[in-house]
Amino acid sequence: MSFSSISELQQLHDFACKLARRAGQYLRGEQVRRQKQTLVTREKLNSVDLVTAADEGVEKLIRDAILAEYPEHAFIGEESYSAGEEKRFLLKDGPTWIVDPIDGTVSLEFIVPMTAISIGFCVNSIPTVGVVFAPFIGGSLYSAIHHSEGGAWLSEFGPTGPSTNLPIVSPPPPLPKDAPKGCLFFGEWGKDRRDSPQSNLVKKSSNFINMATEIGGRDGKGGMVHGIRSLGSSTMDMVYVASGQGDIMFEAGCWEWDVCGGIAILLQTGGIVVDSNPPANISDTDPIPMANIGGRRYLAIRGCSTDSDGRSPREQQEALVREVWKRTERLNYERPM
Amino acid sequence: MSFSSISELQQLHDFACKLARRAGQYLRGEQVRRQKQTLVTREKLNSVDLVTAADEGVEKLIRDAILAEYPEHAFIGEESYSAGEEKRFLLKDGPTWIVDPIDGTVSLEFIVPMTAISIGFCVNSIPTVGVVFAPFIGGSLYSAIHHSEGGAWLSEFGPTGPSTNLPIVSPPPPLPKDAPKGCLFFGEWGKDRRDSPQSNLVKKSSNFINMATEIGGRDGKGGMVHGIRSLGSSTMDMVYVASGQGDIMFEAGCWEWDVCGGIAILLQTGGIVVDSNPPANISDTDPIPMANIGGRRYLAIRGCSTDSDGRSPREQQEALVREVWKRTERLNYERPM
Structure with missing residues (x-):
């Protein structure tokens, strides 16, 4: 199977x-069942990181x-990874599914x-098919074939x-002139406390x-974004930027299964x-090179159109990446590669 | 009309x-229409605070x-309040609707x-009927008659x-023993930057x-909550705590129409x-007295059951309020009363 033809994809x-x-x-x-009984959960790293029977059940399914x-x-899933011995990044160039049963x-x-289910499919380590399904948000199903x-x-x-074509406004508007000012920014607090x-x-x-701070504040680092959102799901953060429902997703500490579909x-x-x-x-x-899919550090910028100064989408996006980098400190998330 | 009978309510x-x-x-x-054209918005206080034609249209409806x-x-709505001269708190003891067309x-x-539509109805300044409708979250409609x-x-x-009875888990579990540790906390960054x-x-x-910080950190102020959520809507923050889908809502700077329904x-x-x-x-x-509905500062704690030490719901809730107060600074939001 070559995965070169659109019909295969x-x-x-x-x-x-x-x-x-x-x-x-x-x-x-499961939710209906849980509403009738107190949840039995067991702790992973600390009280923030819970795994439920539902989590494991969905991954198995x-x-x-x-x-x-x-x-x-090949198959990479959060629960089987967490339970396994091998902590290196397992993605090879062959066709590989990367799944988060519940983010x-x-x-x-x-x-x-x-909360979302994320199913990604990679060829040559590039996410090529992605499905993100949020069963409690109107059964919203985001999906794509990258081809x-x-x-x-x-x-x-x-x-x-x-069904609506994405991006949700098409063609997508240029990024704000003074971005990050005016941008909607998504990020999570994480488990390292x-x-x-x-x-x-x-x-x-x-x-x-x-x-968040006004322009000029914080020794020039103030970005005056429109808003900061922490939804509790890096999968949803990524998919909102992917669909054009947000501008910037900045997240480190999550894993390839959280973001591959998005x-x-x-x-x-x-x-x-x-x-x-x-x-x-x-x-x-x-x-600026693309993120390593297993690198645990992701800065995503939404698609956009050429702006009135004639800057291409890529030019606007790379300029915004550099503005975000100026305002953010390097985070300590690594993994064995 | 007395509003004493359940059938009237x-x-x-x-x-x-x-x-x-x-x-x-x-x-x-409106959303479908907007997907086909760039939004025309005009700025209120600054770029964070946008009002759209949709906002005014829904309030009028x-x-x-x-x-x-x-x-x-009587009727109090966000858009008519913002457009009016009178900035004092308008709620009187008579039957009054307090509406946010879009939070x-x-x-x-x-x-x-x-995003949610919030419709609240007060008698004697007490929220007595509340409806919060999130048209883009599966058409979720939260409602109550407080009686x-x-x-x-x-x-x-x-x-x-x-349709599900609320709270979503019933009877609601006691609050965590070491609350705020283990609690899900909702709050917003706001417009003051x-x-x-x-x-x-x-x-x-x-x-x-x-x-967010581990217990013992931040000079003893670390609360180690489960997670911090900023959804961008204080109406949704409040309704998740109201329904038992969160534990603590801490928000200042919003208004009575944002929270009355919740x-x-x-x-x-x-x-x-x-x-x-x-x-x-x-x-x-x-x-601890109830919040002033027009006071712009709200700390909400979900309903709960008597715990294994025999502490009543109210005792647990007031203890948690004091723990949150210890860890938070007084915010500067006032209004003419």
Whole structure:
């Protein structure tokens, strides 16, 4: 199987959409059950990181279906990764599914709807098919085939509901002239809560404050973004930028399964994703490389159109990336590669 | 009309639910239109505070319907308040509707779904009927009649969809023993973005960091909450705590129309709402008064059950309020009363 033809990718896409809906139905059933009994959870790293039986059940449902349909494909899932010994980045160039059965487990625990199932499919380490399904947000299903003949879509209210092409405003407007001023910024507080000068909590909170502060404030680092959103789900943060419902997603500490599905959608709608830490020695004119999908640090900028000064989308996006880098500290998230 | 009978309140409730759905339909129509053209907006205070034609259109739709049905009732709405000269708090003891046509206008602008219509109805300045409708979150409709024979409900996927009694887990679990540790905390960054030591931005961000930091950190102020959420809508923040989908809502700078509908639901599900600034000279044993509905400072705690130590819901809630007060600075939001 070559994955070069759009019809092959369309098949994979449709399979993943159906599978995400099935998984969502399972989750809604679990939710109803949970409303009748106190949740039994066990703690992972600390009280912030919960795993529920639902989490493992959904991953099994998705993995079993994929392996039955595509036994020759590789599979990376959050729960099996967490349970396994091998902590290196497992993505190879072959066809690989990268799945998060539920992002935002805390949200699920509290039955807050900002929870999503993410199914991504990579070829040559590039997210090529992506499906993000939010069963408690009107059954919103975001999906894309990243291909010259592909597309990106938002389907609402179930399989027979209305479907909208993405980006949600098309063609997407240019980025704001003085970006990050005027941008909608998404980021999460994360699980590292240490009170020490170099902790990720201290740096992340400083980054948020810089982005929020008036222009000129914070020693010139004030970014005066429109708003800062922490939805509790990096999958939803990424998909809102991918669909043009936000401008900037800045998140470190999450994993490839949180963002792989969203990145396929982002790439198809003309967005970019780079490392949230600037690469060493990058100059102001060097082209900015794409983020490593397993790098745990993501800075995504939405797709846009050429602006009235004739700046291309890529020029605007790279300029905004550099403005964000100026206002944010390097975060300490690494992984064995 | 006395508003003492449940059947009178039921009528008002059903009327408000229908009206909220109509307003939601209008908003979805506006959204589709906006996807085809760049939004025309005009700036209010600064670039963060946008008002759109949709905002004014929805308020007119709701106000006209209420005045036609209940000409003797008073009406307070965000848009008419903003446009008027009178900036004092207008709520009197008579029957009064308090309406936010769209909370989270920035979210609406960006077509992010975390946007809600809030319709509240007060008698003797107490929120008595509340409806919060999120047309882009699966058409989730939260509502309540705050009365001994009343109730609170979440209805999803339209008027014929499933309806759940609130709180969403019933009876609601006790608050966590070491609360705020383990709590889900909702709050917003707001519009005051000044970089000065006493600005609300500086204090709010310090409050967020205190709540997030590990126990023992930040000179003992670390609260180690489960998570911090900024959804961009204080209406949704309040309603999630009201429904038991979150534990703490801490927000200052918003207005009565943002929270009135949610507070009716909160009161009916056993939650409490107090001033987010501790009243002057309150002792550790003084009972904590309810928030002034027009006071612009709200600290809400969800309903809960008696815990295994025999502490009543009110005792747990007041203890948690004092723990939050210890970890947060007084915010500078006032209004002419």
